[in-house]
Amino acid sequence: MVMPDTRTRWRCRRGMLENDLLLGRFLDHGYDSLDQEGRDAFERLLGYPDNLLLDLVLGRQATVDSGIARLVPLIRAATADRPEA
Amino acid sequence: MKLTTRKFDALIIGAGGAGLRAALQLSNADARVAVVSKVFPTRSHTVAAQGGVNAALANVLPDSWHWHMFDTIKGSDYLGDQDAIEYMCRAAPKVVYELEHFGVPFSRLDNGGIYQRAFGGQSQNFGKEQAARTCAAADRTGHAILHSLYQQNLRARTHFFDEYFAIDLIKDEAGYVLGVVAFEILSGEPIVIEAKTTLIATGGAGQIFRTNTNALSNTGDGMAMALRAGVPLEDMEFVQFHPTGIAGRGMLITEGVRGEGGFLINGEGERFMERYAPQAKDLASRDVVSRAIAIEIREGRGCGKNKDHVLLDMRHLGTDTIMKKLPGIREMSMTFLGVDPIEKPIAVFPTCHYSMGGIPTNRDGQVVVPVKDTPEDPVPGLYAAGEAACVSVHGANRLGGNSLLDILVFGRAAANHILDFLKENRYHRPLPQASVDQALERLSRWERKGDGEAVEPLRRELRKVMEDHCGVFRTAEVMQEGVDKLRVLRERIENAVIRDHTQTFNTARIEAMELENLMDCAMATMCSALGREESRGAHSRVDFPERDDERWLKHSLYSLLDDSMDYKPVRTQPVTVESFPPKKRVY
Numbered sequence: 001m002v003m004p005d006t007r008t009r010w011r012c013r014r015g016m017l018e019n020d021l022l023l024g025r026f027l028d029h030g031y032d033s034l035d036q037e038g039r040d041a042f043e044r045l046l047g048y049p050d051n052l053l054l055d056l057v058l059g060r061q062a063t064v065d066s067g068i069a070r071l072v073p074l075i076r077a078a079t080a081d082r083p084e085a
Numbered sequence: 086m087k088l089t090t091r092k093f094d095a096l097i098i099g100a101g102g103a104g105l106r107a108a109l110q111l112s113n114a115d116a117r118v119a120v121v122s123k124v125f126p127t128r129s130h131t132v133a134a135q136g137g138v139n140a141a142l143a144n145v146l147p148d149s150w151h152w153h154m155f156d157t158i159k160g161s162d163y164l165g166d167q168d169a170i171e172y173m174c175r176a177a178p179k180v181v182y183e184l185e186h187f188g189v190p191f192s193r194l195d196n197g198g199i200y201q202r203a204f205g206g207q208s209q210n211f212g213k214e215q216a217a218r219t220c221a222a223a224d225r226t227g228h229a230i231l232h233s234l235y236q237q238n239l240r241a242r243t244h245f246f247d248e249y250f251a252i253d254l255i256k257d258e259a260g261y262v263l264g265v266v267a268f269e270i271l272s273g274e275p276i277v278i279e280a281k282t283t284l285i286a287t288g289g290a291g292q293i294f295r296t297n298t299n300a301l302s303n304t305g306d307g308m309a310m311a312l313r314a315g316v317p318l319e320d321m322e323f324v325q326f327h328p329t330g331i332a333g334r335g336m337l338i339t340e341g342v343r344g345e346g347g348f349l350i351n352g353e354g355e356r357f358m359e360r361y362a363p364q365a366k367d368l369a370s371r372d373v374v375s376r377a378i379a380i381e382i383r384e385g386r387g388c389g390k391n392k393d394h395v396l397l398d399m400r401h402l403g404t405d406t407i408m409k410k411l412p413g414i415r416e417m418s419m420t421f422l423g424v425d426p427i428e429k430p431i432a433v434f435p436t437c438h439y440s441m442g443g444i445p446t447n448r449d450g451q452v453v454v455p456v457k458d459t460p461e462d463p464v465p466g467l468y469a470a471g472e473a474a475c476v477s478v479h480g481a482n483r484l485g486g487n488s489l490l491d492i493l494v495f496g497r498a499a500a501n502h503i504l505d506f507l508k509e510n511r512y513h514r515p516l517p518q519a520s521v522d523q524a525l526e527r528l529s530r531w532e533r534k535g536d537g538e539a540v541e542p543l544r545r546e547l548r549k550v551m552e553d554h555c556g557v558f559r560t561a562e563v564m565q566e567g568v569d570k571l572r573v574l575r576e577r578i579e580n581a582v583i584r585d586h587t588q589t590f591n592t593a594r595i596e597a598m599e600l601e602n603l604m605d606c607a608m609a610t611m612c613s614a615l616g617r618e619e620s621r622g623a624h625s626r627v628d629f630p631e632r633d634d635e636r637w638l639k640h641s642l643y644s645l646l647d648d649s650m651d652y653k654p655v656r657t658q659p660v661t662v663e664s665f666p667p668k669k670r671v672y
Contacts, residue, residue, distance in 0.1 A: 015127070
């Protein structure tokens with residue numbers, strides 16, 4: 001199992017609560033199943049400005065980065081599947 | 086231990102809009118400026134501000150800074166300082182045009198002027214027709230401002246300490262603030278950043294409440310640092326709540342849902358707002374709806390297995406209306422609750438949004454404290470701006486569009502005063518080692534091993550105590566119980582331990598130090614709220630339902646020492662115009 005390192009965890013601290021929750025939940029539920037390519041894509045996603053990041057994850061905008069596009073449903077599922085957590 | 090030391094003319098703690106606006110002003114004037122931020126600057130909470138910036142440009146409807154001033158004072162429920170408010174409203178057009186020059190892509194009118202939208206609480210002619218005063222860059226004004234200011238600072242060669250956590254201010258025996266002790270999050274290495282002037286711009290403390298709209302980083306670090314340096318916090322009881330946050334999450338569900346006909350129901354399936362506001366029902370004012378929700382839950386009529394929320398029902402609006410008029414809300418609900426509001430109602434609870442209180446400053450951004458008979462004596466070398474500060478332009482309640490304005494006007498004003506201070510204070514004062522050691526002790530305290538409670542459960546408990554005892558349902562009994570619970574928690578936090586003692590990117594240690602900051606801000610909020618025996622603006626007491634100008638037209642000051650309360654007069658005299666005397670607030 002691949003645990004996110006603390007550096008990745010800290011960089012999931014964002015300017016918006018929505019992103020804090022989405023990324024935080026994904027770190028705990030989903031990140032460990034990513035392969036190296038997926039983890040690299042996640043790092044690229046963290047480099048996006050907050051508004052764009054949220055638009056991508058909520059599907060308001062599409063991306064040509066196929067690695068990030070593959071992550072989006074996983075990130076959404078990590079939050080939506082656990083409403084009580 | 087060899088300690089790295091760096092020296093600057095000005096140090097800014099926090100890289101949101103207030104900090105970056107100040108830094109830019111200083112760098113452009115050739116001061117040596119450092120900005121310390123625990124997260125990368127463009128991840129500051131300013132990005133989340135959607136609304137806009139108020140300024141009387143009169144691009145859409147007639148307007149004047151004087152009308153803006155009246156609205157702000159009335160909105161503040163007459164607790165705002167009228168000199169600071171006049172200064173802010175007069176400066177507003179200038180700071181907006183400056184932003185235009187910095188590259189902020191404002192929404193435009195057909196004639197090329199900056200578009201201005203109408204917000205609640207804005208009027209023409211001192212309370213008459215609706216005004217249109219808010220300048221916006223689509224629905225992401227904060228984002229545009231923060232990114233533009235960051236770019237401008239890079240151009241001006243501001244020095245950034247990205248991902249550094251500020252521990253405590255350095256203060257000498259004469260009372261001068263001389264910088265900060267921080268540590269680099271990457272290496273865990275402490276650093277002394279000496280500065281002739283220090284500006285706190287660390288934002289609000291919304292994370293003291295379980296349900297809030299703030300980013301996780303809003304832990305009141307600067308406010309707590311000020312408290313520990315002997316500076317009281319002003320008007321901390323004034324916290325803006327929005328009635329419908331997503332329960333357990335905090336994000337806002339706009340009033341638009343209730344505007345379209347959505348309504349609230351309790352655990353018995355009853356439309357309870359009909360009892361609290363027979364006319365306006367679900368569209369009653371925010372504080373009335375918030376308090377009604379809190380009462381339903383307190384009296385056992387909440388929903389869910391813990392009966393800790395109510396439901397916002399919009400199913401009767403039908404699929405078409407929801408898809409066409411409320412698509413964003415549906416998306417939020419599906420993403421964060423896994424609930425499609427076409428099929429099921431949304432769980433909601435009042436959510437904390439904004440702290441009106443903070444570090445007391447004058448309109449030059451200087452931090453001011455009571456000394457003997459002087460209520461506002463400047464602390465030499467120390468400044469504050471933005472949500473961390475209380476200048477006080479928002480008084481007991483903030484108007485929409487005035488928070489971005491506040492950070493810009495007073496970030497800039499503080500920088501201008503710092504430049505004057507630097508002319509008269511050309512050299513660094515000797516570094517007081519005792520103060521540095523004290524800050525380092527706060528860091529090394531978390532090296533302690535052995536038995537002790539963990540940080541996260543304590544944080545959860547703290548936020549729940551604040552929600553239950555200092556939320557929208559406030560009585561002396563409820564809050565006294567809250568103070569007692571916080572005192573016990575404070576002792577437990579003093580004995581808490583972390584398991585991770587590595588140096589590199591030790592997020593456990595940061596969260597532990599944030600918890601200490603949350604604790605101090607929570608106590609300030611609870612004690613201030615218990616002290617104020619009236620209802621004014623966002624502070625609403627069930628046991629004192631009326632505003633009481635005779636006893637309470639004054640600012641609260643909470644000191645960490647003995648959790649004591651003090652008070653100082655409101656500055657009711659503007660700079661050049663006549664004072665606006667308190668009147669009953671009717672909209």
